[in-house]
Amino acid sequence: MAPSFANKEAILIIVCNNEGKSGIPVTAEMLSRGASALDALEAGVRVVEDDPEVRTVGTGGWPNLLGDVELDASVMCGSTLRTGAIGALKGYTHPVSIARQLLERLPHEFLVGDGAARFAHEIGAETGELLRPHAKTAWQRWFDSEIKPEHQAAWPDAPLIEYCHNAVDPEIGKDTTVFLCMDQHRHIASATSTSGWGWKYPGRLGDSPVIGAGSYADSRYGACACTGAGEMTIRTGTARAVVLYMKMGMSVERAVDEAVNDMRALKGGLISRVTIHAIDNRGNHRTVAVNGLPDNHYWLWLPSMKAPEARPAEIIQISDEEPQNKPFAMAVYTKEP
Incomplete structure (x- = not known):
């Protein structure tokens, strides 16, 4: 039966980004069986974290300048406004579940680095080797080709600032995974x-x-999550802004427009791509790719659908300038040996 958006009946909806393809069927199946929003989202994201085809999330993700894979994740319950966030975590394969346990078991909202790893160990979270052969090979090729000999000799204690400015994501157009949903109890x-x-x-x-910045949920109004250049959304508080604009009475369409307008004030720093995904508390949604690429898309599921569907993201250009950090020729480093 198609969902009713005009009354108080249960509304189910999931929106996730392009990288969420493998996980959204799991989330949809769980929601259709009456699972809570948090349970369904966690399960779907875990699938993406394990997906060998996704190289920007979980196991197999690209490493940092030192060759270490550091993972970040978050969850938010829109009915309690409780959150769990994990940053710069090494050696654990499912950061989304660690973030969920943080929400459930600690009075804190955010753990990073060694503290996040300590908590993950204490709760018995799954461990694993995050740096897979494709990423290790790509990093080594970059190191051999781009790092000055005197810095190679001093590694890992060499200066990194200049290398950070000359390197960007090896797969342009690939992103974080973000999931938003509303369950049968209208919890977002x-x-x-x-x-x-x-x-x-x-x-x-x-x-x-x-x-x-990257996500926010409030069951009274809606939710928002972003992918792309997180430096931009941190500076503009994008996810909270979208929800706040809806709280002020704006439609989800107008709220996203206002958040895009906020980005037009950004000067300097990294100005690149951001995709904004948003839902409201009536089952409406909008996805906009700021400075996006033609193939930017997202995934949508409603109970009326036989399976989740890929939809093109609306593209809005806010800058004609080149991004502040230009990509180096990563094809030479990421091609298969």
């Missing part, structure tokens, strides 16, 4: 997971674990 939730910007400065956090 969000979840994110990422390995972050490939070849990033060690310890860098993007927007994915930053509640209010």
Whole structure:
């Protein structure tokens, strides 16, 4: 039966980004069986974290400048406004579940680095080798070709600033995974997971674990989550802004427009791509790719659908300038041996 958006009946909806393809069927199946929003999102994101075809999330994600894979994740319950966020985590395969346990078991909202790893160990979270052969080979090729001999000799204690400025994500157009949904009780939730910007400065956090920047959920109004250049959404508080604009009475369409307008004020720093995914509390949604690419898309599921469907993202250009950080020729490093 198709969902009713005009009354108080149960509304089910899932929106996730392009990288969520493998996980959204799991989330949809669970929601259709009456699972809670948080349970369904966590399960779907875990599938993406294990997906060998996704190289920007979980196991197999791209490493930082030192060759280490650092993972970030978050969850938010829109009915309690409780959150769990994990940043710069090494050696654990399902950061979204660690973030969920943080929400459930700690009075805190955010753990990073050694503290996040300590908590993950304490709860018995799954461990594993995150750096897979394809990423290790790509990193080694980059190191051999781009790092000055004197810095190679001093590695890993060499200066990294210049290399950070000359390196961007090896797969342009690939992203964090973000999931938004509303369950049968009209509870709204969000979840994110990422390995972050490939070849990033060690310890860098993007927007994915930053509640209010990369994701935000409030069951009274709606939810929003972002992919792309997290530096932009951190500076504009994009996810919280979209929900706040809806709280002010704007439609989800107008709320996203206002958040895009906020980005037009950004000067300097990294100005690149951001995709904004948003749902409201009536089952409406909108996905906009700021400075997006023609193939940017997202996934949508409603109970009226036989299976989740890929939809093209609406593309809005806010800058004609080149991104501040230009990609180097990664094809030479990422091609199969």
